[in-house]
Structure formats: C-alpha cells, structure tokens
Amino acid sequence: MAGEAAQPGVEPLAFARFLDSSPQPFIYGYGGRSLRELREREFGRLAGTVYLDHAGATLFPQSQLTSFTKDLMENVYGNPHSQNISSKLTYETVEQVRHRILAHFGTTPEDYTVIFTAGSTAALKLVAEAFPWVSPGPESSGSLFCYLTDSHTSVVGMRKVTAAVNVACVPVRPEDMRSAEKQDAAAADPDPQPPHLFCYPAQSNFSGTRYPLSWIGEVKSGRMRPVSAPGRWYVLLDAAAYVGTSPLDLSVHQADFVPVSFYKIFGFPTGLGALLVNNRSAPLLRKTYFGGGTAAAYLAGEDFYIPRESVAERFEDGTISFLDVIALKHGFDALEHLTGGMENIRQHTFTLARYTYAALAALRYPNGAPVVRIYSDSEFSSPDVQGPVISFNMLDAEGHIIGYSQVDKMASLYNIHVRTGCFCNTGACQRHLGISDEMVKKHLQAGHVCGDDVDLIDGQPTGSVRISFGYMSTLEDAQAFLRFIAATRLHPSLSQPLPAATPGQAGGLPAEVEDQTAVPATLHRGGLSPWEDLPTDSRVWNSSPTAVDAVALHAPLPEATRTQESPSEKTAGTPGGDLGSHVVTNLFVYPIKSCAAFEVTRWPLGNQGLLYDRSWMVVNHNGICLSQKQEPRLCLIQPVIDLQRRVMVIRAPGMEPIEVPLEENSKRAQICQSKVCADRVTTYDCGEKISGWLSRFFGRPCHLIKQSSDFQRNPRRRCGKDQSACTTAVLSLVNEAQYLLINRSSVLELQRQLSTSGENGKEELFPMTELISRFRANIIMNGTRAFEEEKWDGISVGSLCFQVLGPCHRCQMICINQQTGQRNQDVFQKLSESRERKVNFGVYLMHSSLDLSSPCYLSVGSQVLPVLKENIEHHDEKHQDALS
Template sequence: MAGVGAEPGAELRVLAPGFAQGYRQCNLHELRAREFRRLAGTVYLDHAGATLFAQSQLANFTKDLMDNVYGNPHSQNTSSKLTHDTVEQVRYRILAHFHASPEDYSVIFTAGCTAALKLVAEAFPWVSRGPESSGSHFCYLTDSHTSVVGMRKAIMAVGVTFIPVRPEDLRLAEKRGAAACDPDCQLPHLFCYPAQSNFSGTRYPLSWIAEVKAGRRSPVSTPGKWFVLLDAASYVSTSPLDLSAHQADLVPISFYKIFGFPTGLGALLVHNRVAPLLRKTYFGGGTAAAYLVGEDFYVPRSSVTERFEDGTISFLDVIAVKHGFDTLERLTGGMENIQQHTFSLARYTYTALSSLRYPNGAPVVRIYSDTEFSSPEVQGPIINFNVLDDNGDVIGYSQVDKMACLHNIHLRTGCFCNTGACQRHLQISNEMVKKHHQAGHVCGDNVDLIDGQPTGSVRISFGYMSTLEDAQAFLTFIRATWLHPAAGHTTHPAADALGRGAAQDRAAGQDTSSPSPREGTLPALAAAAVGLCPAPCEAVGAQPTTSSGAAPVPDGDLGTHVVTNIYLYPIKSCAAFEVSRWPIGKQGLLYDRSWMVVNHNGICLSQKQEPRLCLIRPFIHLQHRVMVIEAKGMEPIEVPLEESSEQAQVCQSKVCADRVNTYDCGEKISNWLSRFFGRPCHLIKQSSSFQRNAKKKHGQDQFPAATATLSLVNEAQYLLVNRSSVWELQQQLSTSNENGRQESFPMQDLISRFRANIIISGTRAFEEENWDGISVGSLHFQVVGPCHRCQMICIDQKTGQRNQDVFQKLSESRKRQVNFGVYLMHTSPDSSSPCFLSVGSQVLPVLKENVQHHDLPASEKPQDVSS
C-alpha cells in the first residue's frame, strides 16, 4: 500500500491542492489539537452517522446562553423578542447557506430529518384513488433511508399508491422518451430520492429535480404534476447544495450531520410555490390565528412556518445552529473545501483498500459502490465494504467491528437504515430478508452471517476534521489484521485507547519471572478439593485469580471431567475472587455479580470502556458479612454484604436492556472509586427484593426460564470454560521469536481473560458445545448456548493492558464466530439445606440429542445422567 509511511499530510496536499488554502486559519493538525482534543488516540470514521462538534462551537454557544436571556418566542416581553429575532436570523442564515432566498424558500424547524419527512407524508395534498382516477402516486428510490420508505404507511392510510423505483429504471426513463406532463392534469405526485446514498455514498444527479418536474424523466408513466422531495441529510453534511440552481420542492435536513450539535433539531425547506398546497391536520400552540373550543372553528396563521411549527420550537437549539455555521465557516472556509478534503481522503482510502490482495491474489475486501471515486460530483466520502478471507468468504461485520474497537477505530456496521441499497449490493432477496427475520435477525443486531451469507456490511466515512493519519491507521488495521495475522499485535499511534502498544501488552502477559501469589496456598485447597470444607461459613483457601496452574484434583481417572477452579465476580467487570467451595444462591454463585460500578449518569461501566476495572479486587468474608475491596495504591475498604434499613432510596439501573432495582452503597465507597478512576463513580448493588427473570431464547423451550433468576450478569447464571479448549487456543497463539524460541500466553492468563465461573478439566477441546447439560453432585445445570465473545478477552486481567491477538486467533480458528465457553442455568434448589459447588467435584455431561455417542472415542464418551 503506497503512502502509509510517508510524511504526515504529504499525500493529502497532493490529493487536495486547495486544502491548505481552504483551511486558511490553521493546518489540520493544529485544528485537531485545539478543537478536537478528545479524539487523541481515536480514529473516528462514522461521520455519516454523526459528525463531531468543535470545542469552540460549544464554548461560544454556552457563552451566548450565559450572556443573554432568551425567553419563549411566543411571549411579547424583551427576552422573548430577542429569541424571536434571533430565530428569524437563523432562518436567513440557513437559507443563505443553501443559496436560497426568502422569496423562494421557507424554513420549518422540526425534530430532525425524519420528523420533516413525516410532516411531508401527512401534509402533502394527496388525492386518493377513486372509481375514475388512480389518484396520487408516491415514488421513492429504492436506495432511500428507512425514514423515506416509512412515509408510505401514512400515505397508504389515505388511499394513495406507493411505487419503489430502482436507480437504473429512473436513469432509463429519459431514454424511453417519457411523455411531457399534461398541462391540464394537476393530479399531484411526489418523487423522493437521496442526493447522496447513506449506504454507499453514491451521489445521484441533482439535475433529476428539474427533469422529473418537467416530465423529461418520469418515475412512472402517469398523468399529473410531479413534485420532488430531495432527501439532503447525508449530502449536505460534506457538500454545498445550491437551491437556486436545483429548486427541489421539499428538502429535509438534520443539523448534527453538518456540524455535530445540536442533535435534536432538523428542518424542512419548503419552496414557497408548494407551501400553500400543504394541508394541516393538527394544530398546536402558536399555530392558530384563531380557534374555538366548543365548535370546529380554526384559522391557521398565514406563514407556512407558523402553521407547521406546533408548540414552542426548540429555540435554544436553533440558536446553537447559528454557532454551528459560524464555526464551520471559520475553521474550514466553507462547504466547497470540506467537499474537496473529505472526497480526497475517501478516494485515497478506496484506491488503497481496493488494491489489497492476499498472497494467492484474492481481494481482501469487497467494496459496494456504483462509482470508482472519480469525482465528488458522483461520490461522497463514504466507503462500504465487507472483509473477505483468502477463500473469498465474507468475514462477518460484527467480527470486523470488534477487531476495529481493539484498535480504537470507530466505524459502523449493518444495513445503515437502508435496506433497499443493502439488498441490491449484497444480493439479498426479499425472501431472504423474511427468512432472516424468522431466524431471529433484526435491524441493528450482531447477526452478521446466516448460512454463510452476509446480512450487512461495514461502512467508514470522513468528516472535515478527518486526517490522512486516520485513513492510514484504518488501512494499517486492515493489513495487520487480515494480511499479516502474525503481526496483528503491531500498533499505530491511534490503536490503543490507553496509549499502550499491544507489543507491551504481550510482554506484560508473558512475564512469569515473579513468584505466583498463590504459592503456599495449594495445600489449603487440597482438603476442599475432596469436599472436606465445613458448612456454609467461609470459603477455604479463597484467593484472587492470580494462580499459574490448576487446583489439585483427587486421585483417580484423569480422563474424567472435574471442576478445577471456581471463580465469582462480586463486582461486575472487576477482578475475580477464587474459591474452593462456595454456596449456590437463587441467582447463581452467592454474590456473583451482585454489585456494579456506574458513572455519574448511572451507566454501568465495563472493561470495554474502563479496562482498569480488572485492577479492583473484591474479597467476600461470609462470616463477617462484608466485602473487602482492594486496589494498588489504595487503602482497603469494606462494604456490607446486605443493604441496611438506612440505605438510600432504591433506584433503577439497566443491565443488557433490563431494568433492575438497585441501591447506592454510599458516599464512602463512591469517593474511593472516584479517586481510583479519576472521575465520579458509584458502587450500586442489586436490591435483594428485586427479581430479574432469565429470558427464554430460541431452542430453550424445555427450560423453565421463568423460574430462573439472574443477578447483574449479562446472559446466564454461570459460565463454564473447558481447560482443553483453552489449551488448544494456547497452542494456536504460540509464536517463535527472532531467536527461534517458542513463546505463548500462560495458561492462567488465558483462563482469566474468559472470566468464567466454572473451569473444568475436559477430555477434548470444545466438547462442551455438544452438551445439553451437566450434573455436579446433586446440582443439575442446563447448557443454554455458547458465549459469544467481545473485546474484553483482549484485556490482560492482571495489568488492564490490551492485546488483540487472543480475539483475532479465536476468530480465525472458530470460523469467525468467536464463541468460547458455554452458559449454564439452573432453577432454585428444592432442598432447604445449603448447596455448594466444590473444586474437585466430578462433572457428568449430557450430550445433545443430535450428537451420537458412537462418534466419540470410548475414553471421551460423556455419561448420560438422564438414565
């Protein structure tokens, strides 16, 4: 790939000669350092989803609010008059930005582009189908956003026909010689198309506006008058739009797409010749000139903006728009410069990406595009693709996203609210979409492959603050991850959110020179291993997970399945607490994931956002009814195991979309955590009176999920990992250094990364995925599915440092699914006496019905305890 090691910015100056002049007040690196310091160490490539606001933009807006009093614009006092006049000035500023005069266009503020489209669907002068008329037609390009397609639900309710039009069909309409509009027929029709595809970045000709309106390019052959709705939300984020030259009738936009803030405000630009035709079906505060409460008397206000802006508009957000335009102009010099800059980055990345090949000549990516990135007139700064393996098979977008997160590269995956374009480019039929939904796939989930076929793709996009280094970092990530897997641990300046190189992570993970903290404690575990631990008081030999080997097992057949380690994680995402014998509660191991750390907004923190959570070590003391929490450089602190009557009021939190009742553990532990993390944090515990039921999933109909309850875990009560599976992964991770010496991750290092509750000594790698359940003594567990792994397995649980090798190797070896370990569930024990899980206990697996015993070697056949 040419140019990756060149002087920063050199290629950009070649690709975009006018760039330096366009960003005339400073170079881009200075702009990033001053206005976007929060991007340090981050490669943000989702500008088509939402671009970023500049620091001075927010500072100037805040200063404006602090210096002025803005009242409700519907009032008549001085502060209200100031608001009204400022809002009207912003309307003019918007029109000027799009080269539109107030004589031609009006600006209606909405809650966003989607709200603007909904307004059109409800207000357009549709004519219903009748005995002598086909009525109005609503035509839309199949490469349209969901919010456009969704308009058909509103128009179908009034008896109007909708017709999807493929891009190639509209292009051919002119060649078919569509008849000019009948001047005597005024039947209104509406055609909607995007100026830029939010899927592929394809830019459709703005000349279509005039051609469709004049009848030279007709979406369908039907008499009537055509109006054009131009969906400009994606296009105007990086390009100028001249409405004086391309006079669309209706133009919806969202401001956060242009300058990042505010996020809850959009507008509908309405041509004034169309405004009188729009019909009002609802009126809210401020829109009525007069009305009566007792009878159907209502007179709307005269201007189109006053008629359709129901209630009090979000006037402070409107004022923020003014500062957005000010900042954009001051920092960039205008949309023409932004267009040239972002397109140059996209073309550079597209050219390099499309040239990447495996050693066998197979392409590394499949790019979904209608152009060859020849000009910003036909292509926006969006690249849509899927990564392929060297056999040409698609690697699921979810796996690409997880790998990108390890490099702190922010991109987007799925179908991007554009099913039509997704179907066309990925060749997904209507029947396949329905089949995928029946299989459980919904928009926005991580089901990326079904029967080996992709359900979506990967999208990167550039904004005005994007740099050449962003593009190069992304390309380096693709090359290092898929072209040179052995070098996958190499990093670039933006690869690690903590600023630590992955090579350092590997070195830290393999440092076994220091004595193991567990040395001297194994004899204490020996008695517990054979079930000699006393009744439910203290766990004998309980230690944190820093051991270098397995706990001892009883003499006998080493080929049997035996519990070798038991871990619980009292505080979600914090370090493990290793025990040899532990009571079983209603929600799993007693006190497992009973607490979690939340930020100042009450949002649960995980190691994906805060890797240092693994450095917080909790210890449970059952006899003293306290949990002791330790961390390096901090004094130990105690937290009671149960809430007291003096505890703060119960509050609600969320875990995996489930609402849970929790209570705050107090100011003392909050201050302790806040000092450790350097930001406000709280420790909360699930309320003992709250019951969170397990969710029943596909294939679990026989499991009484309604009677199984969960703590603050994500999926299930228990997670089981097989040492044989870990050993196989360890061998795959083994590498040779420059001296030829074999190196690998220590076994215990790998085990700790998977954060399981139960570790067993198995007989075959991944045999646990063929089990339907297990029995451990009198305890019976059902296997409810594999654990789909995320980026947390890349975090060294002793240091908090990242290394992507584990995730990458697991992805390669497990056919891209990255499953490791299985979830277990059980219902509450019937016996009133305490139940315990002990190290050294024999595990008796039950095979799934579709797995035949005779397919396994005799020494590896599990015992069927159901008989």
C-alpha cells in the same frame, strides 16, 4: 513505480504519489489552514481515536461550543411566543438563523421557507401527513407515492401514511430511474390532478452513491417520470446525508421539499432538523393538528380555527427548540472559519475517500484473493457521483465473508470507530448484498432484526461495514484504518508504527502531509496504487504466506496431553472421555460486575447462580453501568466475601480496604433503576462511604449499587430444548446466563496459538492462569479435547444439572490483562482468525433444576458429566436411573 526497489533510507510518500498519478486534481486540506492545528485545537478529544462514522454523526468543534456557551452566558433568551424584550431577542435571532440557513443552501426567503423540526425524520413525517394526497375514485386514478429503493427507512416509512388514505405506493429501483426515457415537456396544465410525490436521496446512506440532482427538474417538468401516470409530480430530495459534506444550491436544483438534520453538518446540536419548503409548493400542504403558536385565532367551544399566515409558524407546533436554533449560528460561523466553506469540505473529504477506496480495492491475499468486497455504484471518479463513504465487507483468503460484528470488535481494539449493519437502508443493503425479500423474512425468523449483531446467517452477510469521512478527518485517520486492515488480515508487523516518509517529495502538499507514514500492503494489479511504498522484496504479495495464516483451534492436542481411554471406560452420553476425564479445577465468583474474581474451592448456590455472583455493579454519575471496556482499572478492584461476618471486603492498589454489608438496610436503602444489557433492574445504592472510596480511586464520581433482593430478572436468551429452564430461571447482574464455563484444553490450544519466539530463541507463552482470568468464567474444568464443550447439551456435577445454552460470543474485554489492566489485542485477534470467523470461547450454563430446600454447593474436584446433544434423551434416562 511498481516493481522498482526504493533507494536505501528513502520511503516514497504513498499519498503524494497517489495525487501525482491521478488524472484529475484532488485537494487535501483547506489551503493555508493547517489541518493538524485544527485537529489539535478543535478536536483534542480525538487524540488516539480514529473516528470514521461521520455519516452517522459528525463531530462539533471546540470553538462552536465555546462561542455558543458564551452567547448563552451573556444574553437572556426568553420564549419567542412572548412579547417581552428577552423574547423579542430570541425571535429576531431565530429569524436571522433562518436567513443564514437559506443562504447556506443558495436561496432566499422569497423562494424557500425553513420549518424547524426534530430532525429529518420528523420533516419527512410532516410531508407525508400534510401532502394533498388524492385517493382513487370515479374521476381520478389517485395520487402516487414513489420512492427510490435506495432510501432511508424514514422515507420508506412514509408509505404507512399514504396507505391509510388508500394512496398507491410505488418503489423505484435506481437502475430503472437511470434508464428512464427522457420525454418532451408535458403540456401546460394550470391545475393537473392528481398530485404525485417522488422521493429520492441526494446521497445513499448505505454506499455513498450520489444520485443526479438533475432528476429534480426533469421529474418536475415531466421530462422524466418515475411512473407513467397523469398528474403533476412533486419532488422531495432527502438531503440529510448529502449536505454534511457538500454544498446544495437550491436556486439551481429547486426541489419542492428538502429535509435536513443539522448534526450531520455541525455535530451539535442533535435533535434539530428542518424542512425546507419551496414557497410555490407550500400552499399544497394541509394541516390537521394545531398546537401552541400555530393558530392566528381559534375557539375552545366550537370548531373554529384560523392558522397563522407564515408557513413556518403554521407547522412549528409548540415552542421550537430555540436555544438549539441559536446554536446553529455558531455552527455556521465555525464551519466557515475553519474550512472556508462546503465546497472545500466536499473536495477534502472526497480526496480521502478516493485514496482509501483505491488502497482497499488494491488489497490482495498472497493467493490473489481480494481482502475486501466494496459495495459501490461508482469507481469513486468524482464527488458528483460519490460521497465520502465506503461500504464493504472483509473477506478471508478463501473468499468467505467475515461478519461485520467481528470487524467492529477488531476495529475497537485499534480505537477505530466504524458503523456496521444496513444503516437504516434495507433496500440498498438488499441490492448490494444480494439479499432477496424471502431471505429478509427468513433472517427475521432466525432472530435477526435491524441494529443487532447477527452478521452472518448460513454464511451470508446481513449487512456490511461502513466508514465515512468528515471535514476534520485527516490522512492519518485513513492510513490508521488501512494499517488496521493490513495488520489484521495480512501481516501482523504492519500494526506497528511505520517509518516516516521522507519530507519534501509531495510537490505542493501542505507541510503536515509530507511527514505522513506510508502504508505498505499487498498490490494486486498494474498501475499506481497507494500501497506502493516498500521495496519489492518487502511487499506481502512478493513473499511467502503471511505470519498470521489461520490455524484452526479445533486441531487435536498432541497425544501426550490427552487422557488415555479404553472402550470399556466410555460412558453413554459422554463425548469420548471416561468419568474421570472432566473435573472442576477452579471456581470463581465475581461479586462486583467487571471487577476482579474471588477464587473459592467450595461455594453455595443461589437461585441466580453462585451466591452473590455479579450482585453489585459500579455506575457513573448518570447511573450507567461501568465495564472494563470503558474503565479497565475495574479489574484492580478486588472484592472478597466473608460469609460468616456477612460483609464484602473491597481492596484496590493505593486504597485502604473498605467493607460493605452483604444485605441492604431496607430502612435506609435508596432505591434506583439501572440497566444491564437493555434490561431494567431495580437496585439500591450502597451508600456515600463506598461511593467516595470508588470516586477517589477512579478520579470521577462513581457509586456502588446492588440488585434488590426482591427483584427478579429473567433471561432473554433462547434456551434450546428445555424452555422451562428459561421460564423459571432468574439472573443476577450477569449479561446472559447464570454461569460461564471454560475448558482448560481450549485455553491450552489458544495458548499454543499465541506462542512467540523471544530474543533468546525460546518460545514465550501467555501464562495459563493469566489467559484463564481474561475469560472471566465461573467454572473451570479440565477436558480431553479443545472446544468439546461447545458440542454438549448439558452437564451434571454431582446431583446438580445444568443446561448448556450455547457459546459465549466474546467482546474486547478479553484483551485486558486482569492483573494489570493493560490492553493487548493478540488474544481477540487470534480467536478472530482461528474460530471460524466467530469469536466464541466458553459456554453459558443455566440451572436445569435446583432444589434450594437444603444447601447446594459447587466444589473444586467434582466430576463433570457432559451430555452430547444427540444423546440427551438417552443420558437423561441413565441419569435418572442412577439417582434412583
């Protein structure tokens, strides 16, 4: 119990105690089936990975793919619209799959029809376009389209179709539905007008809230009405998120329309969904377009068309994706074999979610502040009201929200896959995060759009972090996630492997659970918590402040490390330093994107930046650019440019050097299209010789490509005051800007933050050169203060002028040692803790003006004249006077 010290050598099993303390039974696993063996056999690709985005897309098992492939190899499946033997086999197999789908949802072809679509979104669009909407007129107030505000974007988007036919749209809040008064059943009317449609999700894709399936019958019968209006109500149940981890019995909950996406259930195939239509409602649907296979008869010369009698054939325009439909049969087989059915999945996934929720809710900083803020409409009391989804934001000890983009990057360092943002559910996002309509519009004006990484605006969150469990998720996944939270927010030692719990204490748990490790952290309230696994004196809440208390990197350096200055030495526009305070100390060119640096002391400039900087990149067999995030060994590829011989010499461990010409042979070049940061660029392949060299080094097919000399790529980044710099600037294969600059004083401050004490008691530091190389900057300068560069509007280096575009938002690549390719998350984690919840380091530069009529060079030793933002106009005048 809380406050009781464990006996020496004994670690109580948190999960077992969690189960024992629960007032209701929780079920983990699938009876006699070994979850550990299932993971090893069916999901071996997950080794070392914690995948927690099953609400986004679950994962397919190996046996499903193997069985499906065997099926395709042994059978000939033709177009089901033909009449030959192979086509009839396809048609009959597809019809069998339709029966299997209906049986999975507890119904039969007598009550429901399966219409295959491209996904649940396509199914929703089909209903919007085919529903018999009645426009308002003299004899009718018209149809109503109502939807729960906690609905997926694809449901809300239906209102654009209804608006085109002048049908009113009525959004309904969850609290309004829950408080709606129940009424007596409406009087029988054989043909009430007009028809209304109410749409709501069985499970919120934002919070995992499960809304009552009883609403279906209550709304259809008239006992509950979303809006008081005469007419007959039909119900569309958006089941896409719900059916991935729960059974849905349509014989009990007879919705009129039920869209689903099968990858949410099986993981494969993607791009295939269905609309399940209640046969009593099917005659309502109207068809305007007809395509191949949907017509019983038609004339090309006049407006004569007779649809097929079958509802499915009437709405399945063209040839369905029949091989994907056949794959569903193998999905159902695998799911049943591995788990025993959806009810088992429902119990297993909810148990993991409830356990994780209890652990997260219990987390507290030493000052008592919560570590996370969970967005939920329930206390995770039952799978009837909550799915296996947890939406939350991380907080610092002062209660400030840590942006979800930063959390996502940190999770990636631990190989934990989560989802961030609003999850295509703006309504629920607004309700839970307290974002008003005006704020959404303001965020858009600030540049934030759905799906980007703008996570905080004026300190307020624009979205959250979501984790979700699937049928193959394990306790190890949940505990690895909890360790990540504890390690990054509470205690760095918790990121290390913990001692295994003593077996034999689980009281009936599967054997594989009994050796799970406990997850120690902070306890905040009475009662049993999943965190109660350490003796009292080792809990974070009972100790002094943690070892990772954030220390701002903005703290001034000790006097000994600063450049002394007198008032007479200060120059207008220079931030507190003399003219000699800022000097270029190093220059680096990166000829091949994501590969090693080529250090120079003097180098020519081109219109894209340093000449040949990021002019080449390595791509995989599909033409996708490789970066060190996917392939850390790229840093071991060392290119060196010989300007006199006009070649680039490339070296790598264990490989003979190879040469690549600097310019393409226009007669032989194979032109190809590639993408860099969503920009399409024109490139050419550097040939089979270098491709073979790279492929041998990486052990997989690779190519080296170069940006075409006649292709110009313009920056997308906002350019601040001098917009002309962006309109005239061109980029190489860089991510955002022509140059990246870092300040040695900033690196020194970070080095001190990372210092540790070794076994001999001496302080151990990250080597300065190794730290500098992680940030992959072009220009290294020495400064007077850490992070002063972020306050500059521009710099001058001799006669060259550069505009500062803003800070570089860092990703996980700074965790890679550029000499060895080994990962270490300390650098990113320390920046995350210290830099005001944004992982910024270094600033982007762009040419303000560049005259290439004569050669231009950057050189080590050149003085750097920085310009403060508030002094930019005054400094421009001074600089022009100096040049004249």
